[in-house]
Amino acid sequence: MKKQSFMIRYSRSLVVSVLTTALCMAAPVKAAETSADTRAEQRELFLKAEYAAKRGRLSEYRLLLNRLKEYPLAPYLELERLQQVGYLANEDRVLSFLDRYEGTPLDWQLRRQWLTYLAGQGEEQRFIRDFRHPGTLTHRCQLIEAERNRGLADQAFIKKVDTIWKHGFSVPTACNAILAEWAELGGRTPEKIWERIGLAADGGNPTLIPYLTGLLPQGIQYLGELYHKVRYSPAVLNSDKPWRGVDRQKEAEIAAYGLKKLIWREENIGLNAYEKLSTRLPFSAQQRQDIAEEFAVALSLKGHAEARVWHQRVPPSALDERTLQWRLATYLSDGDFAALKRVIESLPPAIASGSQWRYWLARASEETGDELTANELYQKLAEERHYYGFLAAAHIGQPVNLEQQPINVSLMEVEEVRRHPSAERAYEFIQLERFVDARREWNHLLTELDGQQHKAAALLASQWEWHDQAIWTLAQIGYFDAVNIRFPMAYGSLLTQASNKVGIEPAWAMAITRRESAFRADAYSGAGARGLMQILPSTAKRLKNDNISFKQLHQPKVNVELGTYYLSQLKDRFADNHLLATASYNAGYYKVLDWLPDEPTRADEWIEQVPYYETRDYLKAVLSYQQIYYLLHNNQGNLFEAIESMMIQPSYD
Known part of the structure; x- marks a missing residue:
């Protein structure tokens, strides 16, 4: 792991506490320093032993393993060998290993392979x-089959297979036998088939629908065909x-599902279709409510004249964050x-x-002449550390409040966490730059800690400069x-130099990086974005x-130079408007062009009307992070004054 210089500021009381505890623990320091060389040597031996195990060089592997008995990653060498020879002849070794490391990442990596082997050998009792x-899912089906073969009663069997059936995707072939017997026992009812058709249509694999339709009684197969259409x-x-009116409730279910899709594609056709179907089909109160919510959101986003009509049809008890957001956008x-x-x-x-809602109540109160209420709300909000608090502070000219508090843990508490086997293994994986393995061990560690220990773990991760896990652990x-x-000066020199080179504010680049990857250099997204600033190839x-190459994009220097240069380009294209450049960095330049208003609009109002919820949240987060980094860099002032005006x-x- 390449180290970057950074600085963490602590309160005076914490520094005194840390120094006092450190004096009490001064004796072991020399031993810890002495072991550093030993650890470095062990890492080299570990890699050699791992290679020997994979190549079947058993004498070399055993010799090296004997020298690594006290090394935290030694269990992974044993795992490597057991994955190759984990047969019944070595059952005692496998079971001993699984018992020793049950629940840890080591457990599942061997157990998965062991279960697959047992199933292939027909070893049901052992399985x-x-x-x-x-x-x-394959193993769960094999378990049910094994239990059935050993006397699982009909009703218990049906109940267990129900859980295999009840999802919208295809099941592994290992499940076919139990599903066939389940059907023979009457477990596959028309209602269960219908339920799975709905799951396949709504978020599942819709290509399953024709197959499932064929399982329905012939008289209602038209319903499955209609769902598919x-x-x-x-x-x-x-x-x-x-x-056809054969089953009007199911027809209403299909119509409600389809209307919520149609309103996004062709809103006027959707409105007309609802008017016709609302009197023809027996929509339930819940279905009408769901339709009203979807219509309200879709029509708001499209700027349709009937948006407010549909918002009025959503009862207060049904208002959720999504519906409220677009009700706000409509009124704005x-x-x-x-x-x-x-x-x-x-x-x-x-x-x-x-x-x-407190911020927008303040704004609405101000706009309608209720200055007293507005000022009271602004004053309280301005004391808080978040997007709306910073906006409120800028609005009334009050200094920003970071509300920062140090983590109140002792060195002994941190040391206790550091000595946990999963923490030791995570640290060694970090040094070997195997971050996926490190995160697996860290996640397991967190499941075994209480709240105070979580704080100690976060401080420990910060000391290791493992910033994404420090942030995640506190969250x-x-x-x-x-x-x-939570806002470390990670890669500070690199980000500052690259930002200055292209003429952008370093705190802005730092905020983008914090939001994009939380300073995780090996980060990658489902869309293919890579590295610290999540650059697409x-x-x-x-x-x-x-x-x-992907490898180059994961190199901090390459990634940061590309990211800061791209930010500078976007800012130039929007006439130095960094807010729009930030939105473009997330959603794309041409999307933001589409979102520009028809007439000049206040920035806080425009942000609430951004169609993509991800980009709305992204803007609010980056603007807030930029303000925090601006202050942590010993600057003064509220950057939100520019946003507010x-x-x-x-x-x-």
Whole structure:
């Protein structure tokens, strides 16, 4: 792991506590320093032993293993060998290993292979004995089959197979036998088939629907066929032909599903279809509510004139974050602050107390002339460390409050966590730059710690400069006030130099990196983005006019130079507007062009109307992080003053 210089600021009280405890523990320091060379040598021997085990050089492997008995990763050498010879002849060794490391990452890597072997050998009794939940779906089916062969009663068998059946994807072939017997026993009812059709259509594999339709009684197979048609072409709802009236409740279920798709594709056809079907089909109250929520959101996003009508059809008890967000966006688009104020005041206290709604109640109160209420709300919000708090502080000219608190743990508590076997193994994997293995061990470690130990673990990860795990560990227990650990100056020199080179604010680049990867150099996304600043290979190729390998994108220097250069380009294209450049970094330049308003709009209002929820959250996070890093770099002032007074223009040509 390449080390980067960074600085963490602690309060004076914590420094005194740390120094006092350190004096008491001064004696072992020399031994720890002496062991550093030994550890380095052990890492080299570990790699050699691992290679020898994989190549079957047993005498070399055993010799090296004997020299590594006290090394934290020695169990992984034993695992490597057992994965190669884990047959019945070595059962005692396998079971001893599984017992010793049960529940750890070492356990599953061997157990999965061992269970597969036992199933292949027909060793049902051993399989049942050694299976641990949840296992793979294949193993779960093999377990049920083994239990059935050994006397599992019919009803218990049916209940267990129900859980295998109840999802929207294909099942492994290992499940075929139990599913066939389950069907013979009457477990596969039309209602269960219908339920799985719905799961396949809504988020599952829709290609399953024709197969499942064939399992339905012939008289209602038209329903499965209709579900399949609606899945791909919801406009079929506007036709009179599909509705036979054989099972009107199921027809209503299909229609409700299709209407929620149709409104996004062709809103006017969707509105017309609902008017026709609402009197023809017996929609339940829940179905009508779900349709109203989807119509309200879709029509708001499309700027449709009927958006507010549909928002009124959603009862207050059904309001969720998504629906509320687009109700807010609709009122902001209309400039109707009086209606917005009434909506917020009618929200349940648990929702209305959220920072977003307190801020917009302040804005709505101000816009409608209630200055007293507005100022009270702004004052309270300005004391908090988040996007809306920083906006409120800028609005009333009050200094930003970081609300930072140091982690109150002793060196002894940190040392206790460091000596945990999973922590020791994680650290060694970090040194070997095997970060996936390190994270597996760390995640297991966290399952064995309490809240105070979690804090010690976060501090330990920070000391290791393993920043993404320090951040994640604190987030797991909801401890957000350790600002200097959650916002480290990681890769500070690299980010500062690259930012200065292209003329952008270093705190901005730092905030983008914090949001994109939490300073995880080996990060990658499902979309293919890589490294610290999550650069897509296609973006890298365009910026460099050459192909860039994944390996290069994971190199901090290459990645940061590309990311900062790209930010500078986006900022230039938007006439130095870093807010729009930030949105473009997440959603793409041309998407943001599509989102520009028809007339000048205040920045805080425009952000709430960004169509992509991911980009809305991204903007709020990056702006907040930039402010935090700005202050941690010993700068003064509130960057949100620029946001508070900014107008987003219809064009930036």
